[in-house]
Amino acid sequence: MDTLPGQIHPVTGRVHTVFSQTTAATGRLSSNDPNLQNIPVRTEIGAAVRNAFVARDCGDDPLLLSLDYSQIELRILAHVSGDEELRRAFLEGQDIHRATAANVFHVGPDEVDAEMRRRAKVFNFGVLYGLTAFGLSQREGIPRDEAEEFIRAYFAAYPQVAHWRDEVVTEARERGYAETLTGRRRYIPELRSRNHNRRLAAERIAINMPIQGAAADIIKIAMNQIDTELIAHRAGGGKARMVLQVHDELLFELPREELDTVREIARRLMPAVQLSVPLDLDEKHGRSWGEMVETA
8 A cells, every 4th residue: 555656647646457357267357556456444544545535527526436236145146046045035135144143043133143143144155165164163263063063054044055055066077167147167177186175175166156256247247338328428428437346346436416327327237137136236425435425
């Protein structure tokens, strides 16, 4: 972050990053020179750095608008696995981590405390990366048999997720690759490795690729479609433009009078692939990247 002031372009007065589509094997965009996807958000210094990124050059009241996919990977998991309980939680707008905690710890949703929810969040996201009892015991500092019981309870709550994980690894081993909803493939030759650890790592990749890869595909499809509309919007005298992608978040720069127009475009196009559960969006806007409020 100390180098950012030196990377301000002398003509534009802006910091320009370089995006790569081929660095991350899942298809996620990566940012470098400088990495603008890695500016901290929860630390004091990170907030100060984000406050330095301000909207400008688009009218008297310029704004930044952020739209962020809410739990997109877990929603994709619900879709591809077909798990009825996971789908129901998203369709009903439940807090998925609270719902998982209630299932795993066998309590009512109102009885879930902060620690239960935190652990449920670990379970939910751990499933996407092939979480094992050993890995969970190491991460949470709990006995392995306790970790095994938590994982059993998780898959008892979401049985079709367990079936999907087994099925996707078997299919990837037979085909030699895993693929996303859009048909993009990642070849994984290590699935047939004689080395046990390499094979386990490859199985985790086979589980994660259809999820994280699909999330990458969805946001890139949305970016292309949104950019096409914004080009037409600017041809008609508008000033809004897309300025940054940070994993599951898109950031726009626009005058305040175009806020509703850009919100409508983004909300219409960001659910770029039809899933069996809604792709919800979290939305904020503000003068700077560090000081944004939820859009009413």
